[in-house]
Amino acid sequence: MSALAAREHDDGIEIRGISHRFPGTGREIPVLDSVSLSLAPGSFTCFVGPSGCGKSTLCRMIAGLEMPSRGEISVGGAAVRGPGRRRVLMFQDxxxxxxxxxxxxxxxxxxxxxxxxxxxxxxxxxxxxxxxxxxxxxxxxxxxxxxxxxxxxxxxxxxxxxxFGALDAQTREILVIELQRIWQATGTTIIYVTHNVQEAVQLGTQAVVFTAHPGRVRAVVPLASLPWPRLPADAAVVRHVELIHAELREAIEQVEREEFDLGWHLAARAVPGRDRFDLGDGI
Amino acid sequence: MLSLGVTVLIWETGSRLALWPPAMLPGPGAVGQALVDMIGSQALPAALAQSLTLMLVGYGLAVVIGVPLGVVIHHVPALRRTVGAGLLGLQTLPSVCWVPLALLWFGANMRAVLFVILSNTVFAIATATAGALSQVPPLLIQAGQTLGARGWTLNTRVLLPAALPEIVAGLRMGWTFAWRALMAGELLAPTAGLGRLLQQGRDGGNIAEILATMLTIVALGLLVEMAVFARIDRRLRRKWGLAPV
Incomplete structure (x- = not known):
């Protein structure tokens, strides 16, 4: 393990004003909107958010596999221009x-x-x-x-x-414990994409909650002050899980609200003159 | 094996009962005798050696030209749209159609036959290679890139190995193309190969000789197919964890 453990610190990651649009049929689809984050060297950041919030796209950008429409990402002070060995993305499959x-x-x-x-x-x-x-x-x-x-x-x-590991591992099984052990042994800066809030709180030094359509940072929840080892029943763990869940719920409700507004907007245009309150059932 | 035995049996019985004029379709005995005679007179071994040499040179060249051409076509989108489509069109041209052109360009010699082989096989292999490369999962390419592979290394260490089973399928198809082109070429150009033996059989009205030559061609084709390509294909598929076709 020598080569890995000998490294004392790793690169930090600066994400500045990232906006991104996917080309869609007819119009472009915004995926990320003015996302700025700062990940300290050796930190373990968990990305949580509803699907479609662009968290995976952001990881692909940090890995250099995709270029943002606007904004800049730098790792260890150097701007990301393409894929490289200092930043390794682990794929879902x-x-x-x-x-x-x-x-x-x-x-x-x-x-x-x-x-x-x-x-x-x-x-x-x-x-x-x-x-x-x-x-x-x-x-x-x-x-x-x-x-x-x-x-x-x-x-x-x-x-x-x-x-630098950016993990997009929704099929993970034993990986989580493995990951924590390895992170502690190596001091690698890690980004971990997860839907599991419990896991995020037990693993991370901070959690980032995203909203969707387009992806924005809703909250950055610091977790570094929580003592190790973290057990699911620890009061601090439970409190933070609830805090993140509340943020996440808000983010999802916001998506639903926007979806509803959009649906109403489209339906109202399609069926002019109908009472707007009737439309709710049809959507 | 059993169906082969039954076929030979029906063939033998039919010719003994004289269900058809024996001069038009001699029985297996007569064909076997012709085969033995042709081996004895060195006519068959010599023709076989000639044909195989031409085949190996022609096919070898086709692989050496076709695979890199396929890689280039894959990497240059403009080529993929223009040359790629053109090659696909040329592929529909049966190999025998190239013979008149080859005879006029190169004269009635081995170079003409070689040209007929190349004209068909190079295109088939190039198109198959380009197609194989375009089907490599983007995930593998991205994994290679994040691990530091790019340019030449990305091609040699990721793209080509990932596409290898499909490329081999293309080479296999190229072999049958080349084999047919060789026979077409040899039938019409006066070389000393198996195709020439068929032509001689026709000139001498010796149907047993023609059939013996045809059997040799089938046997050789099957041998290469089973001993070389099927084996490589099976091994690759097992190693890559792909389902057998």
């Missing part, structure tokens, strides 16, 4: 290379980084140990379960130099 063994998958990024063969092999094995899969080094991805594949993807993300 792992994204392992099916033609490589588990070991070769983890080695992939290391070999591209001109790490000497023997060092790379040793490091890859360490990363596999970290996710408790060293016994499956010679297996192919299709021989593993979904959860195991996620853990290989985690090991692969950890193996590259100075990893």
């Amino acid at each position: 792992a994204g392992l290379f099916p033609w490589l063994t588990v070991r070769e998958n983890v080695l992939f990024g290391l070999r591209l980084g001109n790490v000497a063969r023997a060092d790379a092999e040793a490091h890859a094995l360490n990363c596999l140990r970290l996710v408790q899969l060293s016994r499956f080094a010679a297996s192919y991805p299709h021989e593993l379960s979904g959860g195991m594949r996620q853990r290989v993807a985690l090991a692969r993300a950890l193996a590259v130099d100075e990893p």
Whole structure:
């Protein structure tokens, strides 16, 4: 574990005024609107929000796979211009290379980084140990379960130099505990996208609640002051879960309200002259 | 295997009962005898060697040109729309249609036959390769990019391996294209291959010889299909975790 534990700090992430639109049929669809966030080096940030709030898109932007329409993201002071090894995005369905063994998958990024063969092999094995899969080094991805594949993807993300993990892992199983252990051991800056508020409070140093259509930051809830280990029944944990739930409920209700207004607006145009209060049932 | 035995049995019985004029369709015995004679006279082995050499050179060249051409077509959207569509059109042209042009351009020799092989096979392989690359899941490409692969490494380490099973399917199709083109070419251009043997059989009115040559061509095609392509395909699919076709 030496190479990973030896790193004392990692890069912070600055997100400044990000707005983004997807090209849609007829008109553009706004996904993100003036999102600004500051993630301290070594922090563990959980993104929560209704689906369609752009949290995954934001992760893809930090990873450099997508460019925002407006605004800028910088990692460790350097602006993000494209995908790179300092920022690794973990995909929902792992994204392992099916033609490589588990070991070769983890080695992939290391070999591209001109790490000497023997060092790379040793490091890859360490990363596999970290996710408790060293016994499956010679297996192919299709021989593993979904959860195991996620853990290989985690090991692969950890193996590259100075990893920054942005996790979009809704199918996670054991990953959560794994992730926390690894974060504590490595000091990597992590963004974790989740629908599970309980999980967010137990894992994070802060939680960001998004609203949807377009995605905006509704609240940043600091969690760093909560003592470790955090158990579901701890009073502070329960309080924060409720706090975030309340924010989330507000965010979802806001989406519903806007949906209703939009529906009424469209319906009113389609059926002029009808009483607006009748329309509610039809929508 | 059993159906093959039954076919031979019906064939033999039919010719013994003289259900058709034996001169038009000799029985398996006569064809077998012709086969033995042609092997004995070195005519068949020589023709086989000639055809296989042409095939290996022609197919080899087609792969060497076709695969990179497919990669280029995939990466240049303008080419994909123009050349890609054009190639698809050319593919509908049966290989035998290239023979007159080949004979006029290169004369009645092996170069003409080689041209007939290439004209068809290169296009088939290039189109299949471009198609295979365009079907690589974006997820794998993005995973490769976040791990630091780009440009040449992204192509060689991610795109091509990810597309390999499909590319091999294209190569397999290219082999049958090349095999047919070879026969078409040899029938019409005076080379010394298997196609020439068919032509000689026709000239001499020796139907048993023609049938023996045809059987050899079928056997060879099957052998390559089963011993080479089917095996590679099975191995790739198993390794990639894909369902067998």
